[in-house]
Amino acid sequence: MTINSAVNKLSGKRKGERPKVLLIQPPIHDFALYDHYLKPYGLLRLASFFTQSDWDVEFLDCLDYREPESVDMLNSPRRKADGSGKFFRTPVENPLKDKPIPRRFARYGILPSVMERRIAAAVPDLVLVTSGMTYWYRGVAEAVRRVRKSYPHIPVAVGGIYASLMPDHCENVCGADAAIIGDALVASGGRMAVSEPFASFLRKSGLPVPILGSEERLLDTGRPTISPLLLPRVWDSAGIIRMNRGCPFNCDYCASRRISEGFHPGDGRDAFESMMAIHHYSGTRNFAFYDDALLYKKGELFHPFLRMVIAAQLDFNFYTPNAVHLKYLDGETADLMVRAGFREIRLGYESASEEFHRKRDGKFDPASFPGKIETLREAGFSPVDIRVYILAGLPGQRWEDVEKSVRFAKKTGVSISLSEYSPVPGSPMWEESCRASVFPLKDEPLYHNNTFFPMEWEGFTREALEKIKRLTRSKTS
Ligand code: B12
Ligand code: SF4
Known part of the structure; x- marks a missing residue:
């Protein structure tokens, strides 16, 4: 199926309009968190692939420590010249109240109101949420919940470490339509392609499976480079x-x-x-x-x-x-x-x-x-x-x-x-x-x-x- 023929099937799209994916790096709920080069590397590889495959891509980085409204409300997190540093931090209730831990539980990331506004403005055909540590799942659940608030029927997939290690928990507790296990991008015949589980999810959702554009890139290492034109701000630090x-x-x-x-x-x-x-x-x-x-x-x-x-x-x-x-x-x-x-x-x-x-x-x-x-x-x-x-x-x-x-x-x-x-x-x-x-x-x-x-x-x-x-x-x- 070519992208264009499939695009016509997307609800609300005009003929020839490109499909749009919203990629989300969710906030993190934890007792402590320090940015020791914590980047949504896998999600950015996907962003690059979707861009090269002619999709519109929007990225919502809930760990962006420079988001202006959050700076106004929560102050600028302290950062170091070596690129490490703190994130926005808001104390929240410990979800396991019966287990006293000598540390406050907190939500790390941009303000929820900013997150919701950015999601509502995106108007995507597909939402992809990445995940890190298994015990960070509450941030994933929060992202899925806020997406559902604006778009009850848009397909939402979660991938990355937690989704790969606990797919059933991810689908049942976070409410994702699918937890995609492992690499979403795989080398196929010297080129990069979408993995079969991910492709199957897209097909089931009535979406086109992205393929690389016409200038056939031969990828010697089996992975696309991270498109630097996209999202340079993530790499600033x-x-x-x-x-x-x-x-x-x-x-x-x-x-x-x-x-x-x-x-x-x-x-x-x-x-x-x-x-x-x-x-x-x-x-x-x-x-x-x-x-x-x-x-x-x-x-x-x-x-x-x-x-x-x-x-x-x-x-x-x-x-x-x-x-x-x-x-x-x-x-x-x-x-x-x-x-x-x-x-x-x-x-x-x-x-x-x-x-x-x-x-x-x-x-x-x-x-x-x-x-x-x-x-x-x-x-x-x-x-x-x-x-x-x-x-x-x-x-x-x-x-x-x-x-x-x-x-x-x-x-x-x-x-x-x-x-x-x-x-x-x-x-x-x-x-x-x-x-x-x-x-x-x-x-x-x-x-x-x-x-x-x-x-x-x-x-x-x-x-x-x-x-x-x-x-x-x-x-x-
Ligand atoms: C880099 C790394 C770190 C870094 C940065 C952390 C980070 N990025 O979160 C540092 C060194 C700080 C770190 C620290 C720790 N880490 Co660590 N870390 C890793 C490592 C090596 C890579 C994680 C990563 O970001 N990979 C990049 C991936 C996501 O990119 P990718 O593969 O190209 O992505 C593909 C797929 O994942 C998928 N995908 C990704 N997102 C999405 C989204 C969608 C929708 C889809 C469809 C697909 C998809 O498609 C992508 C393209 O093909 C993993 C081990 C591993 N081999 O993965 C351990 C790992 C995640 N860490 C682990 C652990 C234990 C820790 C520590 C607790 C260690 C310790 N005892 O101190 C600390 C805790 C850190 C903290 N509290 O902040 C465990 C997980 C533990 C858990 N319970 O979940 C792992 C799995 C290693 C292990 N021991 O088994 N870690
Ligand atoms: S399996 Fe490899 S990555 Fe994991 S701890 Fe051992 S040496 Fe390190």
Whole structure:
């Protein structure tokens, strides 16, 4: 079916008029939220695809921290030069009132009245809402509810992480017409196309399935670059780069496999060009990587990218909020990263225990840790700019193990972030987590939030967690 013949079927459209999609990054309801390069990357890829396929596209960013009316009412959130910062915050009632948590629950995002006005003005034929953490579903539900208020009969689909991990919950509780699992865009015969579940939803809704325009783009890495002409404002503070998709590991505590099966290599030149396009149109010099396995096969993938950046003499700042694999780190990579402009490096260390890694992830030999840190220091990373993630609160984990890991890492002088465990549906450890938790994790995703410390037990109490947090912050080892 061509777009034009299908467009004629759209209600209220004049012949030849293009269909319109409204893409929504919903607000977030949580106990705390910091913008650590939190961008609606997947939704913006969709925006780019729909634009290239001749649809009209409108984007509603409910996390836009510069929205003027919200600034007037809620004051400007504090932002940092590195592109991170706060969002608008409005305290709201804790939906789980019977579970006292020493933190206020809040809604992060633009004013609801602005959101509703923007939705009402859009007049779309289709609404697409993205989703992040499973425990952020209330923001998704809010977006769907406000869309329904203006358009009771327009098709609404939700995609992204929560929709992929809990599709039934998403359809039943958020009221979406469909939760689309996984990538909405897939490589097909060297080109990009809409996935079958998404295409089937569009057909059922009487909408045309978008296809790329006539200038047939061959997409070597199987993904379109994010159209920089569209929505440059989103990228003003920082751009996102994702060179490769997926991860070769299958750690017990992670759902990467469920989100994208296996490792799909990208291409250094394509990543470089996407980045330059974002810089050209938005002016940003901050870039964060969303890769799950940035250093895997680095000689073929990451190194060429870094060499292009160095040759172009760009004064850019690079960040790895999602951490990189210690296993694949070596002197050459560290040296290239420093020369390219990496301001900090975050590492997936998780634990100092050999047994932990043997049992839970197999991704790293902790005996090599001091040597890896030395390599980074020799390359020019200062210890405060080396940050290691240590996992805390896995089912059955004892607090002493975590304390030992923190003390061991501290000896090297690096910065430490406690990564408090969030049980993830679809991860190998999910069923074990459900059995170990006093909370009904399967019924209520809010309990996946690590603020609830869902795996608390007598071997690891909240008091012990607080003690370790203090140790992490203290100057002594
Ligand atoms: C980048 C990232 C982060 C970043 C940024 C966060 C963010 N963007 O939300 C940082 C480093 C800050 C982070 C932090 C954390 N993260 Co994180 N993170 C990720 C990661 C690697 C990518 C998420 C992402 O944005 N992907 C981009 C996607 C959406 O783009 P895409 O694939 O191109 O999109 C396609 C599809 O998704 C789909 N699609 C997307 N939207 C839509 C909409 C519609 C309508 C349709 C049809 C399709 C569609 O189509 C797109 C095109 O094909 C995932 C793991 C993963 N592999 O996905 C974990 C993940 C989401 N994180 C996770 C966790 C546990 C955390 C932490 C709690 C870790 C910790 N213990 O501290 C923290 C909490 C953060 C917080 N409170 O803010 C878990 C989820 C937990 C949960 N219960 O939901 C994941 C799944 C990893 C895991 N462990 O399994 N994270
Ligand atoms: S935790 Fe990291 S290494 Fe392990 S599967 Fe997830 S993305 Fe891969």
